[in-house]
Amino acid sequence: MPSSPGFSLTQSVALVWRTLRSMRTALILLLLLALAAVAGSLLPQWPNSPERVIQYQRDHGLWGTFLQRAGAFDVFGSWWFVLITVLLFVSLVACLIPRTRATWRAVRQKPIQAREIDAFKHYREIPVSVGPDDVVEASRRVLVRRFYRVARAAGQPAVAAEKGAAREVGSLLFHWAFILLMFGVIFGKGTGFAGYAVITEGDTWVDARANYDGQIRTGRFFDGAFTGIGIRLRSFESAFRDTGQPMDFVSRVDLLDRQGNLVRQQDIRVNHPAKIEGLNIYQINFGWASVLEVRDGGEVLTRQAMVLDREPAPDGVPAFAMPWYGVLKVTSVRPQMAIEVELYPDSRALAEQLRTGRPAAMLVAYDPVIRYTVWRGRLTDPSPTSLDTTFMRETARGIVGGGRTADLTTGEQLEPGQGADGLTISFPDLRHYSVLQVTRDRGVPIVLAAAILILLGLLPALYTSRRKVWVRAEPHGEGSMLKIGGFALQRKPQFEAEFAKLVDAIARAVGEDGSEAPASGGSEKEKVGSR
Amino acid sequence: MTDLQWARISQDAFNAAIFSYLAAMVGYFAYLAFQRDFLWKVARVAAILGLSANLISIITRGLAAHRVPWGNMYEYSALLACLVVAGYLIVVEGIYKVRSLGGFVMAFAILTMAVASQFFYVSPGPLVPALNSYWIKIHVQAAIWGSSLFALGGIVTILYLIQDRRERRQVDSLRGEDPAPIMGASLNLDAPHDLVDDAGAPMSAAVAGGKKRLPSAATLDTLAYRLIAFAFPIWTFAVIAGAIWAQEAWSRYWGWDPKETWSFITWVIFAGYLHARATAGWRGRKSAWVALVGFVSLLITYYAVNLWIVGLHSYKGF
Numbered sequence: 001m002p003s004s005p006g007f008s009l010t011q012s013v014a015l016v017w018r019t020l021r022s023m024r025t026a027l028i029l030l031l032l033l034a035l036a037a038v039a040g041s042l043l044p045q046w047p048n049s050p051e052r053v054i055q056y057q058r059d060h061g062l063w064g065t066f067l068q069r070a071g072a073f074d075v076f077g078s079w080w081f082v083l084i085t086v087l088l089f090v091s092l093v094a095c096l097i098p099r100t101r102a103t104w105r106a107v108r109q110k111p112i113q114a115r116e117i118d119a120f121k122h123y124r125e126i127p128v129s130v131g132p133d134d135v136v137e138a139s140r141r142v143l144v145r146r147f148y149r150v151a152r153a154a155g156q157p158a159v160a161a162e163k164g165a166a167r168e169v170g171s172l173l174f175h176w177a178f179i180l181l182m183f184g185v186i187f188g189k190g191t192g193f194a195g196y197a198v199i200t201e202g203d204t205w206v207d208a209r210a211n212y213d214g215q216i217r218t219g220r221f222f223d224g225a226f227t228g229i230g231i232r233l234r235s236f237e238s239a240f241r242d243t244g245q246p247m248d249f250v251s252r253v254d255l256l257d258r259q260g261n262l263v264r265q266q267d268i269r270v271n272h273p274a275k276i277e278g279l280n281i282y283q284i285n286f287g288w289a290s291v292l293e294v295r296d297g298g299e300v301l302t303r304q305a306m307v308l309d310r311e312p313a314p315d316g317v318p319a320f321a322m323p324w325y326g327v328l329k330v331t332s333v334r335p336q337m338a339i340e341v342e343l344y345p346d347s348r349a350l351a352e353q354l355r356t357g358r359p360a361a362m363l364v365a366y367d368p369v370i371r372y373t374v375w376r377g378r379l380t381d382p383s384p385t386s387l388d389t390t391f392m393r394e395t396a397r398g399i400v401g402g403g404r405t406a407d408l409t410t411g412e413q414l415e416p417g418q419g420a421d422g423l424t425i426s427f428p429d430l431r432h433y434s435v436l437q438v439t440r441d442r443g444v445p446i447v448l449a450a451a452i453l454i455l456l457g458l459l460p461a462l463y464t465s466r467r468k469v470w471v472r473a474e475p476h477g478e479g480s481m482l483k484i485g486g487f488a489l490q491r492k493p494q495f496e497a498e499f500a501k502l503v504d505a506i507a508r509a510v511g512e513d514g515s516e517a518p519a520s521g522g523s524e525k526e527k528v529g530s531r
Numbered sequence: 532m533t534d535l536q537w538a539r540i541s542q543d544a545f546n547a548a549i550f551s552y553l554a555a556m557v558g559y560f561a562y563l564a565f566q567r568d569f570l571w572k573v574a575r576v577a578a579i580l581g582l583s584a585n586l587i588s589i590i591t592r593g594l595a596a597h598r599v600p601w602g603n604m605y606e607y608s609a610l611l612a613c614l615v616v617a618g619y620l621i622v623v624e625g626i627y628k629v630r631s632l633g634g635f636v637m638a639f640a641i642l643t644m645a646v647a648s649q650f651f652y653v654s655p656g657p658l659v660p661a662l663n664s665y666w667i668k669i670h671v672q673a674a675i676w677g678s679s680l681f682a683l684g685g686i687v688t689i690l691y692l693i694q695d696r697r698e699r700r701q702v703d704s705l706r707g708e709d710p711a712p713i714m715g716a717s718l719n720l721d722a723p724h725d726l727v728d729d730a731g732a733p734m735s736a737a738v739a740g741g742k743k744r745l746p747s748a749a750t751l752d753t754l755a756y757r758l759i760a761f762a763f764p765i766w767t768f769a770v771i772a773g774a775i776w777a778q779e780a781w782s783r784y785w786g787w788d789p790k791e792t793w794s795f796i797t798w799v800i801f802a803g804y805l806h807a808r809a810t811a812g813w814r815g816r817k818s819a820w821v822a823l824v825g826f827v828s829l830l831i832t833y834y835a836v837n838l839w840i841v842g843l844h845s846y847k848g849f
Binding site: 023024027030031033034037038040041045047048075076185194248270271272273280282284437439441444447448451454455458459462463 | 775
């Protein structure tokens with residue numbers, strides 16, 4: 001069946017595989033990954049800061065377009081970054097499989113006997129008074145007690161011993177753990193999602209797709225199952241330093257199960273997310289929601305807590321100095337009506353701004369006040385946050401304070417207790433809203449386990465060493481000649497002392513004092529040379 | 532004592548530390564030049580005094596701010612300098628008995644602290660909410676330990692490259708029968724250090740190096756490797772702890788924020804270094820250059836990311 005082109009295909013596959021199998025390839029791929037990451041950190045990235053990407057493209061014209069095409073504004077999501085990662089992991093596996101097999105074999109295999117042991121880097125001869133078999137048996141016991149794997153030669157008074165497989169095993173564990181890490185990342189991100197919940201004080205939010213604010217980011221394998229749990233925001237509190245530096249934000253919530261029963265109460269703050277039914281709930285942002293009521297005579301046209309937004313502050317203006325903006329749309333009157341609302345939560349700051357011309361931060365609610373503009377006509381834009389005034393005209397503007405009512409026809413604020421017949425707007429209450437991020441990532445425990453394995457593997461891989469020792473005994477006069485040879489593959493200077501101690505221990509075990517061995521006529525030589 | 536007084540003491544101690552380190556640097560370099568033992572002793576005393584002042588400055592800073600004293604770049608820099616000097620005194624002088632690198636280490640510490648007081652100073656105060664977590668103790672500690680050991684490794688690597696060049700020249704000039712007395716260490720024509728394996732470097736040369744200007748290239752190479760191999764797992768742990776913290780604070784364990792990205796790049800380069808050391812033909816100078824690239828990457832992770840690259844870590848925190 002394999003025709004000539006098929007054969008060359010096999011060959012080229014084999015070539016690719018051979019290339020991927022070399023550590024060099026893996027290292028080059030790792031280096032490429034680092035270079036890609038450098039690019040990703042120097043260029044603005046779409047997922048992190050879209051506005052800076054737009055700015056960059058505006059400033060760099062053709063170059064910006066080129067980078068856009070190349071995926072340089074989303075390096076970590078680009079096809080070539082994924083390609084490098086995949087190749088790296090394939091290469092890693094290709095390197096690991098033969099190494100793992102070899103290690104598996106080596107660990108199960110008995111230590112191999114050596115023919116010439118006096119050629120090893122460390123070597124000692126000590127004449128002892130007991131017979132060869134006893135010497136070898138005693139040495140075996142000493143070596144086993146020191147966690148060597150020991151094999152006795154068949155029919156000969158000799159043992160071979162090895163120690164330090166942990167180095168290679170640790171190294172393998174370290175590398176395999178990255179495969180597990182990758183699996184955890186893909187599994188977690190693939191089956192997970194992240195979205196935002198906007199909740200006004202006093203309201204309850206239920207986990208369902210429609211209730212998320214804006215887009216939710218879902219993984220490729222997301223099953224679409226939302227939990228139906230509820231979050232009731234009892235209150236939200238924020239604290240600032242005098243300088244305006246934020247100190248603490250906290251959402252005090254009731255967590256409810258699917259049926260609406262209270263599971264527990266919890267405070268969600270930065271660094272302290274809530275966890276329920278596999279969901280993690282984080283404090284992300286907060287703002288003001290003004291409760292507004294529009295009446296026509298006695299009839300309530302609308303009453304709602306409006307979630308207000310802030311424009312980004314221009315340079316040099318503190319973010320908290322910006323007024324909060326929203327649009328209230330009333331469709332049940334003819335002509336239709338839209339009320340643009342600008343909230344100043346702290347009227348002292350507004351007064352100061354009007355006096356000095358400098359915007360001042362509004363960190364707490366103090367005599368809040370709303371500036372409004374009334375538009376009448378045809379509403380064309382269904383969005384709750386923006387207003388298209390093409391078919392509308394401005395009919396009034398004015399100010400309404402907290403707890404007060406204003407006449408929408410004249411724009412006059414009414415005195416408390418004063419009644420009105422026409423359209424009025426009231427501002428009975430000001431509440432906080434809290435923005436919580438809701439995420440699900442089932443891969444986190446796997447990733448954590450992989451990270452722990454990486455560390456566990458790294459330590460023996462870096463700090464242990466492989467050592468080999470051979471002991472032999474030959475008849476010598478009344479007793480025998482003890483011969484010990486060995487070497488270390490790593491941490492060689494440390495092995496010198498260890499070897500000396502080992503020799504002492506064996507000598508003592510056979511009833512000789514190792515340190516006096518030379519005096520008792522034995523030859524001692526410390527060979528320095530390659531084995 | 533009031534917070535203000537503590538803050539004042541902290542600042543005075545900070546300045547005292549810089550001046551002591553300066554004196555120590557002069558002493559160490561004088562020792563390098565004139566080889567008088569008392570110069571080394573003076574330099575060592577100055578370094579220990581500086582270290583104590585540095586430590587006092589860090590502790591009083593914590594007392595003034597009522598929290599752990601590593602909440603921003605200024606504090607982080609002071610701690611980094613402190614650990615680099617302590618690491619040098621304990622590991623390099625204490626364990627390896629290499630005395631001649633002190634001047635370079637002091638120069639690094641002085642530079643770090645001077646930059647900190649010049650550009651990063653902020654008065655002590657509480658942390659922004661995102662930093663207010665017990666993970667600041669774990670993650671930041673590990674990051675500082677890792678970076679100070681990497682930094683020491685980087686300094687030693689630079690010296691290795693200098694010394695290695697010198698030794699090679701010396702070999703050449705000896706071949707050209709002109710044994711010019713070059714500032715340098717033991718020369719062993721029989722065993723060029725390329726043949727000396729990773730751990731087999733003659734440490735005795737370092738011990739004997741008390742009387743020499745710079746330790747031999749082989750000693751420096753081994754020392755750099757030991758420092759980096761020591762730092763690498765700590766750095767790995769710091770990155771992992773950072774990821775755990777990010778999961779708590781920012782709802783994801785990894786988001787390619789510039790600090791995350793650069794700590795990853797630094798990690799990859801030093802991982803490459805460790806692999807290079809294990810690969811024949813990459814030992815010695817080639818792997819030293821890899822370590823040097825890692826050192827540069829560490830400096831970028833530490834300085835550039837906080838100052839010029841916009842990201843979640845750029846509140847002059849971490």
